[in-house]
Amino acid sequence: MSGQSRGLLALLDRLTRAFGPQQWWPAESAFEVLVGAVLTQNTAWRNVETAIARLRARDWLSPSAIVNAPVDELRECLRPSGYYNVKTQRLRAACETWLALGGEAGIDAMPTTTARAELLAVRGLGPESVDDVLLYGFHRPVFVVDAYTRRIFSRVGVVPASIGYDDLQAAFEAELPRDAARFNEAHALIVSVGKDYCRPRLPRCSACPLQPACDHGRSQLDGA
Numbered sequence: 001m002s003g004q005s006r007g008l009l010a011l012l013d014r015l016t017r018a019f020g021p022q023q024w025w026p027a028e029s030a031f032e033v034l035v036g037a038v039l040t041q042n043t044a045w046r047n048v049e050t051a052i053a054r055l056r057a058r059d060w061l062s063p064s065a066i067v068n069a070p071v072d073e074l075r076e077c078l079r080p081s082g083y084y085n086v087k088t089q090r091l092r093a094a095c096e097t098w099l100a101l102g103g104e105a106g107i108d109a110m111p112t113t114t115a116r117a118e119l120l121a122v123r124g125l126g127p128e129s130v131d132d133v134l135l136y137g138f139h140r141p142v143f144v145v146d147a148y149t150r151r152i153f154s155r156v157g158v159v160p161a162s163i164g165y166d167d168l169q170a171a172f173e174a175e176l177p178r179d180a181a182r183f184n185e186a187h188a189l190i191v192s193v194g195k196d197y198c199r200p201r202l203p204r205c206s207a208c209p210l211q212p213a214c215d216h217g218r219s220q221l222d223g224a
């Protein structure tokens with residue numbers, strides 16, 4: 001263990017010291033976070049930005065505009081985000097629910113658990129997408145878990161690789177102060193490590209700030 005603290009809070013503090021403050025999710029409204037969360041599935045964020053710019057150019061960046069837009073034209077707007085047939089259906093379904101719940105104001109008035117359950121009921125909106133909306137759109141203290149989170153912290157050796165979304169989320173929420181700004185920063189830091197260091201193949205352990213506390217990283221360097 002080399003005297004390294006491997007609590008989740010200590011590991012995240014290590015990332016904060018290495019990377020500094022992050023500024024995240026460049027959305028102008030909670031609804032835009034929803035749109036981004038639907039469109040970002042299985043694609044790069046730059047493609048999402050292109051699709052959102054197309055919606056904005058048509059003045060379609062609202063739930064009622066999307067629900068009422070001609071489906072073929074909406075599909076064309078979303079084409080840059082990939083899987084655009086499925087995403088068109090999912091975005092329309094999400095917008096219908098958003099409107100049925102009273103829009104941003106209606107959802108904002110709900111307890112977090114209620115809003116989460118309502119949004120999870122939308123076909124195609126999984127826990128990560130919903131938690132993105134709650135954290136980044138409504139500033140609720142909900143920890144967002146993604147594939148980076150599981151890969152990094154299982155390689156570090158503090159959670160099993162097979163851990164499910166809810167258990168991994170609960171582990172972070174139990175250890176971190178329940179604060180939306182902290183959760184926001186933590187997720188951004190995790191994404192930085194996942195993108196730049198803890199890649200699926202050939203992780204860059206020698207340069208990773210988590211290496212001294214990481215089982216996989218130490219074994220890589222010991223074997224080098």
Ligand code: SF4
Pocket residue numbers: 152155156197198199203204205206208209210211212214215216217218
């Ligand atoms: S040291 Fe290597 S395996 Fe561990 S988190 Fe960093 S990149 Fe991933």
